[in-house]
Amino acid sequence: MAMAGAEIERLIKQAFPDAQVIIVDLKGDGDHFGARVTSGAFTGKSRIQQHKMVYEALQGQMGGALHALALETSAPK
Amino acid sequence: MTNPTAERIKGIVASSDVVLFMKGVPEAPECGFSASVVQILNGLKVPFKGVNVLVDPQVREGIKSFSDWPTIPQLYVKGEFLGGADIVRAMFQEGELTTLLSDKGVLTAAS
Numbered sequence: 001m002a003m004a005g006a007e008i009e010r011l012i013k014q015a016f017p018d019a020q021v022i023i024v025d026l027k028g029d030g031d032h033f034g035a036r037v038t039s040g041a042f043t044g045k046s047r048i049q050q051h052k053m054v055y056e057a058l059q060g061q062m063g064g065a066l067h068a069l070a071l072e073t074s075a076p077k
Numbered sequence: 078m079t080n081p082t083a084e085r086i087k088g089i090v091a092s093s094d095v096v097l098f099m100k101g102v103p104e105a106p107e108c109g110f111s112a113s114v115v116q117i118l119n120g121l122k123v124p125f126k127g128v129n130v131l132v133d134p135q136v137r138e139g140i141k142s143f144s145d146w147p148t149i150p151q152l153y154v155k156g157e158f159l160g161g162a163d164i165v166r167a168m169f170q171e172g173e174l175t176t177l178l179s180d181k182g183v184l185t186a187a188s
Contacts, residue, residue: 052146055147
């Protein structure tokens with residue numbers, strides 16, 4: 001079962017209340033998403049740490065129900 | 078406790094300076110994310126070893142816990158986990174990848 005974009009956004013915002021989240025359905029198939037996440041929680045973290053934080057927010061769906069999520073993370077400038 | 082798969086992955090990671098765990102082979106990637114990393118490495122003319130996880134279910138599952146990373150592809154440089162496709166692309170775009178690879182001595186100096 002694929003995950004809806006709205007559900008991805010909800011889980012990310014639940015973990016990072018300050019986050020700006022942009023979700024794009026890259027192929028229009030409800031299965032390949034792109035997400036740009038900006039949150040103060042990323043300040044001072046390496047890219048690997050930032051991506052792991054988002055994967056954790058997705059509660060194990062990444063690599064499972066969620067096949068493809070192209071992720072861009074950053075701290076607010 | 079010994080974990081034969083983890084030991085095997087350790088050996089694979091150590092077998093080459095740059096190792097890419099991917100879906101498909103470098104000549105014919107079977108996933109867009111794997112293809113994008115192959116393109117970047119080829120573009121930088123970095124020699125690398127591609128490991129096709131699709132033909133090796135143990136490595137396919139084992140690499141996820143080995144790296145504590147849920148997805149394929151995964152790039153290792155000199156035994157260090159660098160990240161997945163998004164991170165490699167972001168590092169490439171920021172110029173960080175070229176710097177890191179030449180610092181590690183795996184990038185042949187551009188003429």
